Amino acid sequence: MTTTVPQRVSKNIHPHKFVMWVAMGGIIMMFAGLTSAYIVKKNQSSWLQFDLPIEFYYSTAVIVISSISMFLSAKAIKAGKFSQYKIMISITAMLGIIFILLQYLGFKDLQARNIAIVGPKSNSAASFLFVITFLHMMHVLGGVIALLVFWVKAIRSSVEKSSLMSVEVMGTYWHFVGVLWIYLFLFYNWIG
Amino acid sequence: MSNEAVLHAHSGAHDGHEDHSHEHHHQSFISKYVFSQDHKMIAKQFLITGMVWAVLGGFMSVLFRLQLGYPDANFPWLETILGKWAKGGHISPEAYYALVTTHGTVLVFFVLTAGLSGTFANFLIPLQIGARDMASPFMNMLSYWFFFAASIVMLSSIFVETGPFSGGWTAYPPLSALGDASPGSKSGMDLWIVSMALFVVSSLLGGLNYIATILNMRTKGMSMTRLPLTIWALFFTAVLGVLSFPVLFSGFILLIFDRNFGTSFYLSDIFINGVGALPNEGGSAILYQHLFWFLGHPEVYIILLPAMGMVSEILSVNSRKPIFGYMAMIGSLFAIAILAFLVWAHHMFVTGLNPFLGSVFVLLTLLIAVPSAIKVFNWLTTLWKGNIRFTPGMLFAIGFVSLFISGGLTGIWLGNSALDIHLHDTYFVIAHFHIVMGVASMFGMFAGIYHWFPKMYGRFMNNTLAYIHFWVTFAGAYMIFWPMHYEGLAGMPRRYYDYSIWESFKQFQDLNQFISLVAMIVFAVQFLFLFNFFYSIFKGRKVTTMNPWEANTLEWTAPIHPGHGNWPGEIPEVYRWAYDYGKDGVDFIPQTTPVGADESVEH
Ligand code: HEM
Ligand SMILES: [Cu+2]
Numbered sequence: 001m002t003t004t005v006p007q008r009v010s011k012n013i014h015p016h017k018f019v020m021w022v023a024m025g026g027i028i029m030m031f032a033g034l035t036s037a038y039i040v041k042k043n044q045s046s047w048l049q050f051d052l053p054i055e056f057y058y059s060t061a062v063i064v065i066s067s068i069s070m071f072l073s074a075k076a077i078k079a080g081k082f083s084q085y086k087i088m089i090s091i092t093a094m095l096g097i098i099f100i101l102l103q104y105l106g107f108k109d110l111q112a113r114n115i116a117i118v119g120p121k122s123n124s125a126a127s128f129l130f131v132i133t134f135l136h137m138m139h140v141l142g143g144v145i146a147l148l149v150f151w152v153k154a155i156r157s158s159v160e161k162s163s164l165m166s167v168e169v170m171g172t173y174w175h176f177v178g179v180l181w182i183y184l185f186l187f188y189n190w191i192g
Numbered sequence: 193m194s195n196e197a198v199l200h201a202h203s204g205a206h207d208g209h210e211d212h213s214h215e216h217h218h219q220s221f222i223s224k225y226v227f228s229q230d231h232k233m234i235a236k237q238f239l240i241t242g243m244v245w246a247v248l249g250g251f252m253s254v255l256f257r258l259q260l261g262y263p264d265a266n267f268p269w270l271e272t273i274l275g276k277w278a279k280g281g282h283i284s285p286e287a288y289y290a291l292v293t294t295h296g297t298v299l300v301f302f303v304l305t306a307g308l309s310g311t312f313a314n315f316l317i318p319l320q321i322g323a324r325d326m327a328s329p330f331m332n333m334l335s336y337w338f339f340f341a342a343s344i345v346m347l348s349s350i351f352v353e354t355g356p357f358s359g360g361w362t363a364y365p366p367l368s369a370l371g372d373a374s375p376g377s378k379s380g381m382d383l384w385i386v387s388m389a390l391f392v393v394s395s396l397l398g399g400l401n402y403i404a405t406i407l408n409m410r411t412k413g414m415s416m417t418r419l420p421l422t423i424w425a426l427f428f429t430a431v432l433g434v435l436s437f438p439v440l441f442s443g444f445i446l447l448i449f450d451r452n453f454g455t456s457f458y459l460s461d462i463f464i465n466g467v468g469a470l471p472n473e474g475g476s477a478i479l480y481q482h483l484f485w486f487l488g489h490p491e492v493y494i495i496l497l498p499a500m501g502m503v504s505e506i507l508s509v510n511s512r513k514p515i516f517g518y519m520a521m522i523g524s525l526f527a528i529a530i531l532a533f534l535v536w537a538h539h540m541f542v543t544g545l546n547p548f549l550g551s552v553f554v555l556l557t558l559l560i561a562v563p564s565a566i567k568v569f570n571w572l573t574t575l576w577k578g579n580i581r582f583t584p585g586m587l588f589a590i591g592f593v594s595l596f597i598s599g600g601l602t603g604i605w606l607g608n609s610a611l612d613i614h615l616h617d618t619y620f621v622i623a624h625f626h627i628v629m630g631v632a633s634m635f636g637m638f639a640g641i642y643h644w645f646p647k648m649y650g651r652f653m654n655n656t657l658a659y660i661h662f663w664v665t666f667a668g669a670y671m672i673f674w675p676m677h678y679e680g681l682a683g684m685p686r687r688y689y690d691y692s693i694w695e696s697f698k699q700f701q702d703l704n705q706f707i708s709l710v711a712m713i714v715f716a717v718q719f720l721f722l723f724n725f726f727y728s729i730f731k732g733r734k735v736t737t738m739n740p741w742e743a744n745t746l747e748w749t750a751p752i753h754p755g756h757g758n759w760p761g762e763i764p765e766v767y768r769w770a771y772d773y774g775k776d777g778v779d780f781i782p783q784t785t786p787v788g789a790d791e792s793v794e795h
Contacts, residue, residue, distance in 0.1 A: 013408060014408075015327035015328065015404045015405070015408045015409060016327070016328065016404075018327070018403075018404045018407060018408055019327060019328060019331075019400050019401070019403075019404045022399075022400050022403050022404060022434055023396075023400055023434075025434060025435060026396055026400075026434045026435065026437070026438045027438065029434075029435045029436070029438045029439050030438035030439060030441060030442045031442075032439070033438065033439035033442040033443070033483055033486065034442045034446075036482075037442070037443075037446070037457075037479055037482070037483060040476070040479055040482065041457070041476065041479060044474065044476060045474055046473060046474040047474075118449065118453040118454055118455050119453065119454040119455075120454045120471035120472065121471075122454065122455050122456065123456075123473075123474075124455070124456055124457055124474060124475065127449065127455040127456070127457065128457075131445060131446065131449060131455075135442075135445065
């Protein structure tokens with residue numbers, strides 16, 4: 001308001017990148033809502049105790065590794081090493097798919113142990129685990145689809161400079177879903 | 193510059209053009225009026241869709257007010273339009289509940305959220321911050337079309353065999369989770385939830401864009417503290433939406449699982465007449481209330497804040513005075529936005545909430561009175577000794593302040609958990625939120641439309657019709673909702689089908705009739721507005737100067753009919769805040785005027 005001070009306009013962050021950050025805030029709120037509901041519900045009657053499927057431990061490792069390969073692909077494109085970028089981005093997408101499969105196997109594991117996740121015999125403990133994990137899977141799936149688009153773009157045409165920014169946005173999202181899973185994993189283990 | 197980059201990202205054809213006004217392009221009808229990515233066109237799409245819903249939702253209230261005002265009368269024409277829902281010209285209980293529910297849902301979400309934020313965030317943000325368009329015009333277009341899809345689904349729910357959802361706009365389980373609980377809980381509820389899910393997506397896409405645009409795309413010199421208050425209000429609105437709608441969404445997902453996949457998040461072993469006991473175990477319906485109201489309370493501010501912002505701007509322009517306490521206005525918006533997340537349980541005082549927890553929520557709830565009072569004080573002091581121009585926009589803005597005071601005061605009653613035991617779910621609550629949110633935000637919307645109509649369509653609306661519209665609506669709103677306080681204090685519950693059979697509420701029969709009568713008159717008067725609006729688009733008096741209200745903000749430096757890109761040539765640069773009215777004896781100094789050498793520093 002003081003009319004004499006020279007004013008700077010912030011132009012240092014690209015709007016698309018910024019949109020991603022705000023969207024992540026929204027996604028965090030969604031999972032915060034679900035995990036708080038989980039806690040509320042847990043403190044009420046008839047809460048089933050059971051061990052997490054072993055597959056979830058593997059999937060945690062997979063998503064951590066995929067974050068590394070995502071990081072390397074962003075680094076490669078920055079350094080202009082396009083062939084390395086192509087390899088790394090496809091590895092990331094593959095790991096994402098493996099993650100989703102492992103989560104699916106985790107649900108199978110629960111069923112094999114006679115823990116119903118939906119239906120009249122289900123207990124909210126398992127249903128919550130399923131719904132929250134499933135929603136997270138959907139977010140990973142969205143990321144995988146985006147990664148595949150990047151991959152197809154990379155093999156179809158030479159990688160232009162402008163895509164650097166979108167790879168960075170992609171990376172932000174990918175690390176985010178990774179961190180989100182780690183949060184959920186820790187939550188299930190220690191709080192849930 | 194990101195501004196240019198964004199506008200060009202979606203239109204490769206523009207490469208090499210120096211002139212960004214785009215007016216010279218011949219767009220097809222489809223890309224100009226239907227799948228438009230121009231924020232001004234999208235704003236109009238939101239506005240007109242919102243108006244359609246306002247008419248439908250308003251008409252629903254007329255129908256159920258007929259039942260409340262004339263519980264014994266028969267209206268054969270009702271059967272003509274409602275068919276089996278009004279056999280013998282008498283609205284059935286199922287139809288009554290369906291009408292009340294759809295009225296609430298539609299007005300809260302489709303009219304006062306999408307119709308209000310959607311219209312004015314889209315229209316004003318780029319124009320007032322000096323941007324060519326939104327951060328992502330494509331997402332912006334998607335936002336509208338998701339809203340449109342939500343509208344179609346909601347509309348279709350009115351026509352299904354078992355009728356639309358009828359368990360109240362808050363959609364509490366078990367009515368919302370059990371298909372067998374009522375006719376409206378069947379496919380009507382499925383459509384309701386699909387529609388609302390689409391609506392949430394629309395709001396999120398819109399909100400993300402508004403935030404990114406405000407923070408990143410301001411023109412040179414437009415620091416945050418030079419923004420008009422409209423933009424600040426729309427900014428906080430978007431933040432509230434982006435942080436609270438996902439929580440509602442998670443509540444809906446659990447609801448979908450309970451409805452369709454037999455889980456027990458909200459459902460327990462309830463006994464249903466004719467069906468028997470449910471197999472579910474241990475679910476908690478209160479859990480839904482927490483998730484719902486965590487959105488629900490911010491939602492009421494999502495509805496109110498845009499109106500507050502526009503009113504601040506319109507009051508200042510038409511008082512020819514700077515807004516009083518600009519920084520305090522921003523601070524109170526901020527405080528309201530924070531508190532909005534901390535008070536949701538005041539809707540749940542009587543759910544068996546722990547009284548000690550309740551008292552924390554009482555404290556936090558009553559704290560909202562502080563920023564609210566700051567705003568009211570600043571509006572009144574802005575008016576004080578102003579050189580007031582009573583334009584229709586200004587009248588509605590003043591009406592807003594009046595309604596906000598009246599409705600806010602009853603909030604302080606309800607915020608006390610002890611009083612709320614008596615007042616909860618009575619007509620007192622109905623009166624409170626219709627005045628403070630429903631009518632007040634409608635007034636904000638009307639103020640915005642009358643004020644920015646010249647910018648939207650390059651023509652003026654008719655003043656005489658506008659004055660009639662204002663006075664009848666203003667007086668009518670008080671006549672409708674003020675008496676409801678007395679009914680509520682006497683214990684008259686909300687959501688009953690027929691009060692005349694209750695000994696304690698029989699006494700209100702005449703009053704209810706009076707309310708219904710006024711409601712019909714007020715509804716009818718809105719058609720004056722609609723006529724005025726559509727007639728003026730084509731036949732209104734033409735705007736001949738760029739700045740008809742002599743205002744300071746940037747939208748009035750754009751051409752009378754701005755093209756896609758808003759300004760031909762360069763975007764104007766900003767040198768001062770938006771409220772230099774009457775400074776150093778000059779009536780108004782637009783934001784684009786550089787600071788003179790001998791100009792006083794303080795404003
Ligand atoms: C001083 C400020 C306010 C306070 C202390 C306050 C307090 C309350 C309380 C305690 C209730 C729950 C009453 C009950 O159900 O028993 C309530 C209901 C409501 N309030 Fe407010 N309020 C305030 C301002 C507002 C504003 C500004 C808005 C909207 C813009 C608003 C919108 C609503 C709505 C929509 C409901 C009812 C929802 C429903 O049950 O259907 N309130 N208010
Ligand atoms: Cu509230």
